[in-house]
Amino acid sequence: MQTGKNAPTMADVAREAGVALGTVSKVVNGLSVGEAYKEKVEKAIERLGYQYNSSGRALRTDRTNIIALIIPNTINPYFALLVHHINIALEKRNYRMLLCFTEYDRNREVEFIQMARQNRVDGIIALTYNPDLTIPEDVPFVTIDRFFSVSVPCVAADNFGGGWLAANKLYELGCRHLAFMRIGSVLTNEPSKRKEGFVSACVELGIPFEVIALDDGTPLSRFQDFLTGHIHGGKLDFDGIFVGTDTLAWQVITMLRQMGINVPEDVQLIGFDGIRMFGDLNPVVSTIAQPVQEIAEACVSTVLSKHLSNVPSLICLPVKYIFGGTTKA
Amino acid sequence: MQTGKNAPTMADVAREAGVALGTVSKVVNGLSVGEAYKEKVEKAIERLGYQYNSSGRALRTDRTNIIALIIPNTINPYFALLVHHINIALEKRNYRMLLCFTEYDRNREVEFIQMARQNRVDGIIALTYNPDLTIPEDVPFVTIDRFFSVSVPCVAADNFGGGWLAANKLYELGCRHLAFMRIGSVLTNEPSKRKEGFVSACVELGIPFEVIALDDGTPLSRFQDFLTGHIHGGKLDFDGIFVGTDTLAWQVITMLRQMGINVPEDVQLIGFDGIRMFGDLNPVVSTIAQPVQEIAEACVSTVLSKHLSNVPSLICLPVKYIFGGTTKA
DNA sequence: TTGTATGCGTTATCAG
DNA sequence: CTGATAACGCATACAA
Numbered sequence: 001m002q003t004g005k006n007a008p009t010m011a012d013v014a015r016e017a018g019v020a021l022g023t024v025s026k027v028v029n030g031l032s033v034g035e036a037y038k039e040k041v042e043k044a045i046e047r048l049g050y051q052y053n054s055s056g057r058a059l060r061t062d063r064t065n066i067i068a069l070i071i072p073n074t075i076n077p078y079f080a081l082l083v084h085h086i087n088i089a090l091e092k093r094n095y096r097m098l099l100c101f102t103e104y105d106r107n108r109e110v111e112f113i114q115m116a117r118q119n120r121v122d123g124i125i126a127l128t129y130n131p132d133l134t135i136p137e138d139v140p141f142v143t144i145d146r147f148f149s150v151s152v153p154c155v156a157a158d159n160f161g162g163g164w165l166a167a168n169k170l171y172e173l174g175c176r177h178l179a180f181m182r183i184g185s186v187l188t189n190e191p192s193k194r195k196e197g198f199v200s201a202c203v204e205l206g207i208p209f210e211v212i213a214l215d216d217g218t219p220l221s222r223f224q225d226f227l228t229g230h231i232h233g234g235k236l237d238f239d240g241i242f243v244g245t246d247t248l249a250w251q252v253i254t255m256l257r258q259m260g261i262n263v264p265e266d267v268q269l270i271g272f273d274g275i276r277m278f279g280d281l282n283p284v285v286s287t288i289a290q291p292v293q294e295i296a297e298a299c300v301s302t303v304l305s306k307h308l309s310n311v312p313s314l315i316c317l318p319v320k321y322i323f324g325g326t327t328k329a
Numbered sequence: 330m331q332t333g334k335n336a337p338t339m340a341d342v343a344r345e346a347g348v349a350l351g352t353v354s355k356v357v358n359g360l361s362v363g364e365a366y367k368e369k370v371e372k373a374i375e376r377l378g379y380q381y382n383s384s385g386r387a388l389r390t391d392r393t394n395i396i397a398l399i400i401p402n403t404i405n406p407y408f409a410l411l412v413h414h415i416n417i418a419l420e421k422r423n424y425r426m427l428l429c430f431t432e433y434d435r436n437r438e439v440e441f442i443q444m445a446r447q448n449r450v451d452g453i454i455a456l457t458y459n460p461d462l463t464i465p466e467d468v469p470f471v472t473i474d475r476f477f478s479v480s481v482p483c484v485a486a487d488n489f490g491g492g493w494l495a496a497n498k499l500y501e502l503g504c505r506h507l508a509f510m511r512i513g514s515v516l517t518n519e520p521s522k523r524k525e526g527f528v529s530a531c532v533e534l535g536i537p538f539e540v541i542a543l544d545d546g547t548p549l550s551r552f553q554d555f556l557t558g559h560i561h562g563g564k565l566d567f568d569g570i571f572v573g574t575d576t577l578a579w580q581v582i583t584m585l586r587q588m589g590i591n592v593p594e595d596v597q598l599i600g601f602d603g604i605r606m607f608g609d610l611n612p613v614v615s616t617i618a619q620p621v622q623e624i625a626e627a628c629v630s631t632v633l634s635k636h637l638s639n640v641p642s643l644i645c646l647p648v649k650y651i652f653g654g655t656t657k658a
Numbered sequence: 659t660t661g662t663a664t665g666c667g668t669t670a671t672c673a674g
Numbered sequence: 675c676t677g678a679t680a681a682c683g684c685a686t687a688c689a690a
Contacts, residue, residue, distance in 0.1 A: 056388055343677095
């Protein structure tokens with residue numbers, strides 16, 4: 001029962017069982033073998049505690065059954081959820097996950113792609129921000145939330161629809177003057193469309209709205225300034241806010257509380273993502289929830305699909321509104 | 330620039346550079362080679378876009394530079410944080426992480442260990458609950474929060490000290506009648522000592538205390554019953570609660586609110602773990618924080634240490650109290 | 659059906 | 675210091 005330095009090999013098993021090496025291989029891989037042989041081999045495997053060596057197998061077959069997932073981190077609850085569901089989808093198909101955290105670092109994004117190729121992973125799923133990222137063409141590659149080209153499938157929630165839904169929901173709940181707040185990468189990606197959907201809906205509805213979109217790294221106090229700048233006569237100008245992410249929504253709520261403005265009485269608020277407290281308790285805020293499980297499934301089934309060529313280049317999945325206490329019921 | 334089906338090999342590079350295969354290997358591995366040769370090889374590598382094949386290397390060297398991390402999930406923010414820091418510690422040492430989520434499933438725990446061995450990982454770090462888990466002896470193995478035997482190093486926070494600190498802190502903040510609440514696996518592991526530390530401190534301090542410890546799977550309503558059962562004259566019997574985890578602490582607070590009991594005015598509350606909102610914002614509750622980064626470092630440096638034999642069998646790291654709004658300042 | 663032999667890409671040994 | 679060659683563990687084409 002050794003695996004470390006000198007683990008038993010198929011040759012050892014063959015010797016122990018008194019059969020040929022090829023026969024052992026067949027048994028291990030479930031190919032048809034005479035019943036008596038099969039039994040002998042299985043006994044020998046059991047006795048020696050044989051485990052196949054995946055390096056040897058990979059070298060021979062050019063397949064590793066490993067998919068690399070490149071993502072900023074697992075600290076952000078939305079990413080944590082995504083990692084979770086992608087892992088489930090992979091496990092179901094007997095694939096392993098090689099996890100790479102970029103921490104939003106452009107160099108790491110590049111290095112991890114290189115590393116994944118060195119490890120001959122069978123595919124890469126990536127959520128990245130590097131504007132100059134080059135997608136290798138020789139390994140199945142699927143992106144999340146960011147469209148590169150028609151030859152690189154991108155999976156994303158319906159961000160435009162989500163922004164539109166948020167505005168309409170707020171309107172439906174009685175709001176007549178809205179605001180959109182977000183902070184994020186300067187990069188134009190799928191989540192950028194949240195704002196477009198929101199604006200489009202406001203125009204459609206014919207209601208006034210404000211927009212503040214800060215670049216990553218801007219101090220949050222700018223939001224504070226924005227809010228205080230929109231107080232007249234002790235009252236906030238708007239009665240509904242759509243915030244780019246649940247995380248930011250939470251921070252905005254904290255600001256509002258400190259300013260003595262009540263949520264949802266004075267102003268209703270909708271976030272985006274669908275984060276839950278501790279991953280599985282109640283929603284943190286009222287929100288437009290991403291279909292994380294479907295996104296994960298789409299990523300995995302796409303990256304593993306044999307013929308990447310006839311796969312859609314943009315897979316856009318529906319979002320839905322979820323009540324989380326920051327809107328009127 | 331191919332990696333997929335027929336990526337360039339060292340042989341290709343050698344041919345392209347007009348040198349021998351062995352020379353290429355030396356250049357790739359940074360061994361000393363004549364300057365002219367080195368240059369020729371590097372040029373050829375550049376031209377062909379050569380990436381070494383880690384399966385070939387692993388087969389030859391018996392090292393993969395991969396560590397398997399076995400953990401329930403990444404949804405729980407504490408686990409997410411742990412995964413995060415372990416990954417950082419591994420990356421610093423040029424190791425990759427093969428992440429295995431068990432979802433608290435005993436069979437998965439066993440299967441993942443087997444899988445890790447098939448992949449010939451250089452070590453395993455595991456946070457498990459299976460009472461019958463067999464630790465393989467041929468691969469460096471480090472456990473978190475659970476002691477198996479002196480030959481299997483275990484890394485954990487000072488759980489006993491944490492329980493003791495919680496009780497003392499509550500006392501210091503004016504509490505004179507405490508309670509301890511927890512829910513968790515029936516398994517006796519390091520976190521079990523939180524209660525022991527707490528009880529020991531209460532006895533030392535000479536103050537009355539209650540304890541409710543539920544097995545995993547028990548409905549949370551039992552806590553509700555416990556709390557209502559301890560209300561007399563509209564007032565809770567105790568003025569300080571120590572809860573086994575921050576997650577549960579949050580749920581207890583929700584119950585208390587619904588019962589019209591104010592935190593921290595009527596009852597102060599301390600959790601355990603040190604979870605922050607969205608991973609990096611404010612603490613969720615006042616808490617005994619685990620030194621996650623130190624735990625991660627200890628796991629990695631231990632699992633990678635050449636001579637596992639002379640490593641301590643239990644590495645116990647200090648915790649600290651952090652204010653999070655559920656105690657008096 | 660079972661057995662044998664070859665090569666996957668790499669590193670390490672050893673002779674030049 | 676360089677170059678040829680064997681071996682790592684496995685799957686498979688081919689021969690028996």
